[in-house]
Amino acid sequence: MRHPNRDAPLRSDAQRNRERILEVALAELTRAADAPLSAIAKKAGVGQGTFYRNFPSREALVLEVYQYEVQQVAEAAEQLLCTRPPDRALREWMDRLARYALAKAGLADALRAATSACGTLAGLGRGPLTQAVTSLLDANERAGTIRPGVTPEDFFLAIAGLWQISSHDDWQTRADRLLDLVMDGLRAGAPGPPDARG
Structure with a gap:
């Protein structure tokens, strides 16, 4: 059985991933409106699955x-x-x-x-x-x-x-x-x- 407190770090990790994606996306989209989403995900250090779970579209x-x-x-x-x-x-x-x-x-x-x-x-x-x-x-x-x-x-x-x-x-x-x-x-x-x- 999972310990109930194990979810808390996952939520904070997920929040950090989301904020990192947003910070990288701000910089990349400011430089070039057509910056590839795959490049934003890579620079943010997250996988495609994590990226698209957070942001399903451009x-x-x-x-x-x-x-x-x-x-x-x-x-x-x-x-x-x-x-x-x-x-x-x-x-x-x-x-x-x-x-x-x-x-x-x-x-x-x-x-x-x-x-x-x-x-x-x-x-x-x-x-x-x-x-x-x-x-x-x-x-x-x-x-x-x-x-x-x-x-x-x-x-x-x-x-x-x-x-x-x-x-x-x-x-x-x-x-x-x-x-x-x-x-x-x-x-x-x-x-x-x-x-x-x-």
């Missing part, structure tokens, strides 16, 4: 990679708020969001193919990113490090240019410049720390 893999990356970006906001002053957390999270924008640009062809097969991307990931931005903006408003009243919608409109930067240009330099400008704009009119306000 479309399923692409959509899950996109959602996985959104979740990673969203979770980074809370991690940064726990370890950085609010304004530094916001600026570093903007850098993380920029890397996500680049990955999304690289995944664009794969996403188009996936969504034409199984629906639409409308709203996919919007909730977690909006929650992350709300946490960051609220922390900064309480700390007095950004102007009051900035909404998540304001923020996303301000950084919309990220999605316009071609990955073939000097992407990092242009993204840094744009995000520094946005951060400067958010700081303009900031009241300062609560104890320094008269």
